[in-house]
Amino acid sequence: MTQNPEMQRILRKAEKIAVRDVPVLILGESGTGKELFAKAIHNASLRVGRPFIPVNCGAIPKDLIDSELFGHIKGAFSGAVGNRIGYFEEADGGTLFLDEFGELPADAQVRLLRVLQSGEISKVGDSKTRNVDVRVIAATNRNLSEEIAEGRFREDLFYRVAVGLITLPPLRERSGDIALLAAHLMDRINQEASNQPGYINKKISVKAKNIILNQVWPGNIRELYGTLLRASIWSEDDLISEMDIQEAMLERPSVTASGELPELGNGIDVQRLLEDIKRKYVLQALKQATGNKKKATELLSLPNYQTLSNWMEKLNIE
Structure with a gap:
């Protein structure tokens, strides 16, 4: 769903990467649809029908990363009241999507690199190892080249994962796609709300569409979706007006919190x-x-x- 030549080129790259069983690294600003892209790659791969396990690396407490990724056995640490399988085992035979990949701390990066190299995991508290067949797709909004240069991210892990490297452009560079995306997201919102009492399908009026087309959308697709969802809730009839859209937009300061320019x-x-x-x-x-x-x-x-x-x-x- 794109008219943007650069995005069309990226989609062709993704199609080629999908059928090759190699790790993938997706770069892009927050809200550009990295998880949806990862799921599309999984669905176009030979692993379709097998597990797709999304993991937010930035949301895992540092002291629980090993347990969450690789599992633990009963008594491995205080609070480990039973055995637990980790995300790698859950994804065995399928795809593990590591979102916010750049947030992993240094010691976790070392252990993840070892697993990617050997294909073996060991649960916390267990001396035994087991093989797993997992394709890793990672994603981050960080500039990993800068992170590597400043010693915050391992260069060898970057190259291990960045075999299939894809950079998703922000929405401001896909202006020709905004109308297509808005229509697609509106269809999705209508479908998701179809079973809610009294809900009627909503359409975007011409004036509302013009407002949408004239926005920069710094929050990218996620911000556009949130705005349309709010507008669909505020709208009192089946046509979303320009006022509905204006009221649904979040105010963004043009300067930083200190009052200075960026x-x-x-x-x-x-x-x-x-x-x-x-x-x-x-x-x-x-x-x-x-x-x-x-x-x-x-x-x-x-x-x-x-x-x-x-x-x-x-x-x-x-």
């Missing part, structure tokens, strides 16, 4: 930042002026009406 870091796109600021205030002014461009021009202290029209044309605001 840090330069490794570089920022100043032009995009300026366009984002312009878009935000033009939309806000039009909303406050209830669509009256003359009033919106005054609110923005622009020299004339034509300047506002030029801005709107450049920013694709209707």
